[in-house]
Amino acid sequence: MSRLSEAFSLKGLELKNRIVMPPMCQYSVTAKDGIPNEWHYIHYVSRAVGGTGLIIIEMTNVEPDGRITDQCLGLWSDEHVPPFARIIRECQKHGAKVAIQIAHAGRKAQDANPPVAPSALAFDSSYKLPRALDTEEVRTMVHQFREAVRRAVAAGVDTVELHGAHGYLIHEFHSPSLNKREDEYGDDPALFGVEVIRAVKEVMPPGMPLIMRISAVEYMDGGYGLEYMIRIAARYKEAGVDIFHVSTGGEGPVGKERQPSYSPGYQVGMARGIKEALQVPVIAVGVLEEPSLAEQVLESGATDLVAVGRGMLRDPYWASHALLSLSGENGKEAHVPRPYKRAY
Numbered sequence: 001m002s003r004l005s006e007a008f009s010l011k012g013l014e015l016k017n018r019i020v021m022p023p024m025c026q027y028s029v030t031a032k033d034g035i036p037n038e039w040h041y042i043h044y045v046s047r048a049v050g051g052t053g054l055i056i057i058e059m060t061n062v063e064p065d066g067r068i069t070d071q072c073l074g075l076w077s078d079e080h081v082p083p084f085a086r087i088i089r090e091c092q093k094h095g096a097k098v099a100i101q102i103a104h105a106g107r108k109a110q111d112a113n114p115p116v117a118p119s120a121l122a123f124d125s126s127y128k129l130p131r132a133l134d135t136e137e138v139r140t141m142v143h144q145f146r147e148a149v150r151r152a153v154a155a156g157v158d159t160v161e162l163h164g165a166h167g168y169l170i171h172e173f174h175s176p177s178l179n180k181r182e183d184e185y186g187d188d189p190a191l192f193g194v195e196v197i198r199a200v201k202e203v204m205p206p207g208m209p210l211i212m213r214i215s216a217v218e219y220m221d222g223g224y225g226l227e228y229m230i231r232i233a234a235r236y237k238e239a240g241v242d243i244f245h246v247s248t249g250g251e252g253p254v255g256k257e258r259q260p261s262y263s264p265g266y267q268v269g270m271a272r273g274i275k276e277a278l279q280v281p282v283i284a285v286g287v288l289e290e291p292s293l294a295e296q297v298l299e300s301g302a303t304d305l306v307a308v309g310r311g312m313l314r315d316p317y318w319a320s321h322a323l324l325s326l327s328g329e330n331g332k333e334a335h336v337p338r339p340y341k342r343a344y
Contacts, residue, residue: 001327004017019319022056057099062141106167121178220252268302
């Protein structure tokens with residue numbers, strides 16, 4: 001039995017295997033008013049049919065101007081709940097568990113005019129200059145995260161992921177390079193994320209774990225390193241995060257001090273660092289689409305779950321194909337849908 005095929009459980013979440021579809025925006029497909037459409041339905045359900053253990057629906061935003069583009073998804077209204085619920089129910093019928101990644105793009109909201117951020121610092125010269133949120137607006141933003149998670153729970157999710165990575169709003173607050181505020185949210189860079197975590201836990205069932213995606217290191221010159229993020233993540237764990245989804249970068253133009261290699265498994269060491277320092281389950285991500293590598297990463301103890309992004313964009317049945325390749329079975333395993341077994 002492969003490690004990829006092993007079940008995983010935490011609190012009330014039980015996964016049939018350790019394969020995660022990470023959130024990936026479908027920019028080229030118009031989601032009118034943030035509402036998922038037939039493309040999103042087929043996109044996610046096909047990965048559930050394909051054997052994925054946990055599907056994390058793409059970055060879904062707490063307000064219209066919190067989207068990266070106007071084609072992105074949102075959960076700022078109760079009207080959004082039924083279309084998400086339809087996708088979630090169908091994925092669950094095929095044995096997958098489902099999360100939604102709740103987020104705000106902050107200064108990277110390309111179609112907002114202007115975007116908002118902790119401080120008035122643009123991503124680069126091609127992006128709009130954001131407006132700095134005032135203190136009361138920051139508190140309102142915490143409430144918007146809470147309400148979006150409430151709607152995700154109403155839609156039937158098995159868990160929720162907060163987006164605290166890739167230079168979006170929560171990341172912007174805890175980044176010393178991006179947060180130049182002079183109020184309490186500047187004095188304590190982790191405060192906004194902590195308040196969001198506590199607020200969303202209020203509307204989540206007690207047995208539902210909370211996932212948070214983080215950038216373990218920044219790649220812009222002067223950006224923070226792993227030790228800094230471990231300290232911030234410790235605060236987030238204390239506030240209520242149960243699993244960290246460990247990525248890197250995205251906060252600004254890549255500098256000369258630290259650069260990503262983009263080689264297979266290049267972020268695994270940082271996932272291990274978070275796991276060992278905080279004694280918390282982690283999801284590793286980053287060029288892990290070769291099944292033998294994904295298996296090796298799990299066997300090493302560096303991570304508890306493996307997320308495969310681009311590999312699943314190319315192959316909706318990546319999970320089934322990976323498990324078959326590792327097991328040497330001929331398709332009689334349960335992870336191959338019955339109508340397809342004769343093909344193996």
